[in-house]
Amino acid sequence: MKRFLSTAKMVLAPTVKLNNGYEMPVLGLGTYLAKNREGVEAIKTAVDAGYRHFDTAYFYGNEKEVGEALRAKIAEGKVKREDLFVVTKLWNCFHDPAHVETAFKKSMENLNLEYIDLYLMHMPIGYEFRGYEKDLFPTDKDGNLCFSDVDYKYGKTSGQVILKYLIQELGVVPIPKSANSERIKQNIDIFDFTLSPEDCQYLESLNCNHRSNPFLFTNTIHSMRNFKSTEAAFSFKKTVKMVAKIPTVKLNNGKEMPILGLGTWKEVAQVLIRYQIEKGNIVIPKSVTKSRIISNANVFDFQLSKEDIAAIDALDCNGRFVPLTNQRDHKYHPFANDEF
Template sequence: MSAKVPSVKTNTGCSIPIFGLGTWKSKPGEVTQAVKDAIDIGYRHIDCAHVYGNEKEVGEGIKAKIDEGVVKREDLFITSKLWNTFHAPELVEAALKTTLSNLGLEHLDLYLVHWPFALKEGGELFPVDESGKTAYSDVDYVDTWKAMEEVCKKGLTKLIGVSNFNKPQIERLLESATIIPATNQIECHPYLAQLKLSEFCKTKGITITAYSPLGSPDRPWAKPDDPLLLEDEKIKKIAEKYKKTPAQVVLKYQVQRGHITIPKSVTKSRIQENFQIWDFELTPEDIELINSFDCNGRICPYVDAVTHKDHPFANAEF
């Protein structure tokens, strides 16, 4: 089954499976089984992060399937991310080694800077000051990137990339980078199509990884009257045309744009459903129509750090 999944070639020549399992918000008690189910179904790309608090359990699922002989380590593509409190260059390698230890791996396939802004080091993952506001650090993401390049050169990760970076931040990074980011992982779905940022990254040889491609209906801060992407009548109409579900349509929308796509689920039937997108193609007209649903509907704005000088969504055009 996994042979059906195409790969996206990065600027280094390495390839990334275009479809993977996201693990954000997956509870530790559920994620091990989700990873095992996903690998059985044919997923070969697992997207993780230290801040998700479930990497040990993800690692248990990976180990189980390797031990069973279902896959070898080299068949899998494992991504994780450097959290904001470890941006200081001297903390980067230790943070990566903690992730490797938790996952039970000797190397990652891809390590990302999770956000461009740094938070106060040495304590909580979400540090606050005396007034209860998010506590910032002034570490420059360019210096963080230099440390990312070093862990890549040491072979602790095959590829490095960024996440949630805007156009000016990528431009600034590229001025001094010796390794071009393999990907920019960004929120991307029909209500936030990211047409300009996607096109810009392509011109720089940087792939796009789309997180929350289903609109993240289970995000903790969702309000009762927030629009639900998968309930959108226009998307339902396209789904009916292809005898597919709305989820399958919005996932195919990303894949056809060449975006690496990482839907999250812990439900086996949903993990299976999300994967069944290889037997139909959206027309260029469908893609254009779905693009038109873009309303800058960002659902992961990280408002608690909006005053940080490096917050990516505060001032940038895209």
């Protein structure tokens, strides 16, 4: 491994170009459990440290904190809205098309950032709907999850609902950044519905420099069988990028892993983040601790050798951090022989 001393200089994460022409930073801040003032300050710290990609969700209950912190940094002149890539998610209770628009509106209102860069389906398994504000993990009298029969394939219908809301309520059409009529058609084909000739004529007449965003959905992968697996993936037509969520779990019973850490040069977490980036994954480590937020962003002044990557690949501990075993009884559970 090449060794470099850490510096305090802020370095922005490189980006990957998505199929719609927009750029997504390869490093983001995971905001799960980042709530109240602690959460707001953590997100502000992240902006100052160079983060431009922020991952939240309706279920996290902190969209308001994320929006508040980012609006404050925009007001300071630290960043512009277009510099940021903000992700939130449709929760499992809201998969039915009848609930999607309200759920989306609530996320828009909570964030209050003009638009959302990426709107994901949190999981491909639906839960029973009991309201938008409570019972987000609905259970029966025995404590078992109550599922919904709404199939994840309704994500396409959800896309129609959101697109309708964008056009009719906000006057925004999700078009690619470098759009032309064919690219607009490709983008809309994601949702499998037909526009009238008048609609097509209107779309083709749009100013293609208008800032807007497509809302795309995930096929979530839960195969955390070994050290190198990722937790989720999302597809942008032919462009597929993995999202590696760094879990807050102490590996090897809290001991430092062999070959990692490099003494005082790089921390274990930095090596793991760099490892995922070099694997081509988008990494969103989470923390509310200022020093860790800054440290986790300091991963662009070194590279891993092929030998380093091979050594980390070999650290298979057959572990799985998010097994979701309580979802195996869902009628649409995707794994017929899930030993977990």
